Amino acid sequence: xxxxxxxxxxxxxxYVTLSVLFFFGQDLFFFRPERLPHWxxxxxxxxxxxxxxxxxxxxxxxxxHFRVPNSKGVVFYIKGxxxxxxxxxxxxxxxxGKGYDFFILDFRGFGKSRGRRTENILYSDLQQVxxxxxxxxxxxxxxxxxxxLGSGLAARIAxxxxxxxxxxxxxxxxxxxxxxxxxFILPVRWLLRYHIRTDQFIKKVQCPVYILAGxxxxxxxxxxxxxxxxxxxxxIHLFGIExxxxxxLPAFPExxxxxxxxxxxxxxxxxxxx
Numbered sequence: 001x002x003x004x005x006x007x008x009x010x011x012x013x014x015y016v017t018l019s020v021l022f023f024f025g026q027d028l029f030f031f032r033p034e035r036l037p038h039w040x041x042x043x044x045x046x047x048x049x050x051x052x053x054x055x056x057x058x059x060x061x062x063x064x065h066f067r068v069p070n071s072k073g074v075v076f077y078i079k080g081x082x083x084x085x086x087x088x089x090x091x092x093x094x095x096x097g098k099g100y101d102f103f104i105l106d107f108r109g110f111g112k113s114r115g116r117r118t119e120n121i122l123y124s125d126l127q128q129v130x131x132x133x134x135x136x137x138x139x140x141x142x143x144x145x146x147x148x149l150g151s152g153l154a155a156r157i158a159x160x161x162x163x164x165x166x167x168x169x170x171x172x173x174x175x176x177x178x179x180x181x182x183x184f185i186l187p188v189r190w191l192l193r194y195h196i197r198t199d200q201f202i203k204k205v206q207c208p209v210y211i212l213a214g215x216x217x218x219x220x221x222x223x224x225x226x227x228x229x230x231x232x233x234x235x236i237h238l239f240g241i242e243x244x245x246x247x248x249l250p251a252f253p254e255x256x257x258x259x260x261x262x263x264x265x266x267x268x269x270x271x272x273x274x
Contacts, residue, residue, distance in 0.1 A: 034084040048089075060108075073142060130142075155198045172220045211229060213240055
């Protein structure tokens with residue numbers, strides 16, 4: 001009896017310790033930022049301007065705005081959870097080459113962006129920037145593109161607004177669902193500070209939704225994209241890319257063909273490619 005009590009006691013201590021570590025360390029685990037000094041100068045082979053937003057709570061958000069002559073609109077690209085727009089800016093070529101302006105920002109704590117970061121602050125910052133872009137382009141010329149972590153954030157912003165199109169790249173069913181896959185022994189629902197319920201947001205999106213996902217994605221399995229499509233199959237179109245994983249969709253010609261069709265409104269052609 002004493003032995004079992006001792007085992008249960010130390011198991012309980014270990015469980016509580018693990019829960020505490022998860023609660024206080026989750027930002028370090030979920031976000032892998034690259035911080036840049038304010039004097040850092042971005043360099044790209046195509047024209048862009050650097051934009052800074054001062055938020056009401058004192059935070060700042062740094063962004064890059066790539067432009068092309070006579071653009072068809074703008075792609076508001078919401079990136080993943082690693083590094084900074086110093087590296088992510090390279091994806092502009094996939095969109096400016098298709099006739100679209102390209103806009104990307106760093107979340108707070110990434111790159112030159114500064115300030116406290118929470119789930120609600122992420123939404124608020126993105127919404128403020130969305131409104132700024134909508135004032136210049138009009139919502140009918142705006143495309144929201146969410147990549148990995150950014151997929152749920154893009155779905156949230158699309159659910160509040162009326163962009164022309166929402167594209168999700170390797171999305172998760174919800175951030176809560178994704179993390180529970182790895183931390184299933186913990187009371188994740190109560191410990192997690194970022195729930196990002198893509199599953200709830202996407203049902204409120206009025207514009208067409210396209211999902212691009214690798215069928216060999218091991219980080220966020222393709223099954224989660226199928227689960228999202230099942231929530232609103234009449235409005236959500238899923239395109240699985242054979243052989244693609246989580247970080248290499250642009251390496252496949254099929255990705256660029258589908259992206260071109262989506263951005264140019266060739267829905268029927270894109271569906272036929274699926």
